[in-house]
Amino acid sequence: NLEWGVRDDPDRCRALGLFILGSCNRNDCLAYDPHYIYMNAPAGDYWIIVDGRDNSTIAYTLTIHCGDNPLPVELTSFDAVSEENGVHLRWTVASELDNDGFEIQRSNADSEDWVIIGYVRGRGTVSSSATYNFVDVDVVASRSYTYRLLSVGVNGEQETLGLVSATYTSAEPSVASEFRFLGNYPNPFNPSTLLRFETAEASEIAIEVFDVQGRLVSRLLSGVVAAGVHEVSFHADGLPSGLYLARLRAGSNSDLLKMILLK
Known part of the structure; x- marks a missing residue:
């Protein structure tokens, strides 16, 4: 079971094809398909040719699944x-x-x-x-x-x-800060991550995300939050890989959390 695809504009790849050869001989073609191939073949060496007839260079991905029932x-x-x-x-x-x-x-x-x-x-x-x-x-x-x-x-x-x-072994409750980030999971992440924070009492909370240039890219929360542990999701669809900073604000106080988007 062999599947493949291109990472470029499909309109530029209409002449692109995939050949599976039993030997280094184009006439010894076992299978051909412009996008997807299923085939059964004994163990051995095979040649794979990606043929772009318009002589253009295209980036592509190629995945090969071996075995009768590959694990998901x-x-x-x-x-x-x-x-x-x-x-x-x-x-x-x-x-x-x-x-x-x-x-x-x-x-x-x-x-x-x-x-x-x-x-x-x-x-x-x-x-x-x-x-x-x-x-x-x-x-x-x-x-x-x-x-x-x-x-x-x-x-x-x-x-x-x-x-x-x-x-679960609970730790002694912290009283050093009235509010704080508890982290985000996963980190690095792609394309979304879950931020956790806690407040010692009901507070007016704002959570915003900035890129490394200090530009605001997302406003996650703005409003009164009850005391306790809370969660908010950050979806980074459409944003480039890199470091992002989440800022938690309550009045004149703030806390920062570093997050890494890795695509």
């Missing part, structure tokens, strides 16, 4: 760690195939039922590794939890990837 997601690690603001889940994948995202489920000693607590978007079909993060903030001190990670395909099919357990 190849999981390499899955961990759960108790942190100050909740249980931090982190998992790494080596590749993804038609992956819409990851569903996070949780159970505890009081119940054997699985409850959906979150969803993290995947990257579709890629052959490169990536690390994902999710923080379960709805936890109780000294209680143990089991987490189940599932991949969800673009067709809706689900597959269980792994299980981990952790006991």
Whole structure:
């Protein structure tokens, strides 16, 4: 199963084609298609030719899936760690195939039922590794939890990837600051990340995002927020890769958070 595509204007690539050859001989063509190829062939060496008949140079991506039933997601690690603001889940994948995202489920000693607590978007079909993060903030001190990670395909099919357990150990509450950022997950991110912040009392809060030139690129929140831990999403669609600064303001006080967009 071999798929390919171009990263340029499709109108400039109408003459582009893909050939699979059994040997270094154009007459020994096993398959041809202008966009997508399915083929079965024994193990061995094959030649792949991308033919642009208009003599132009085009950047392209090429993905090869080997085996009868390639895994939609190849999981390499899955961990759960108790942190100050909740249980931090982190998992790494080596590749993804038609992956819409990851569903996070949780159970505890009081119940054997699985409850959906979150969803993290995947990257579709890629052959490169990536690390994902999710923080379960709805936890109780000294209680143990089991987490189940599932991949969800673009067709809706689900597959269980792994299980981990952790006991949440709460830290002593901080009284050093009236309000502050608790971080963002994931970081680096693409194309969205979840910012967490806390306030000791109800406050007029504004959260804005700036690029490294100091230009405002997004206004995430403006209004009165109750005391406690809160979340707000930052979607960076259409923005270039780089460093971005989130600023949390309450009156004359402010807090900054550095975020890295990596496309």
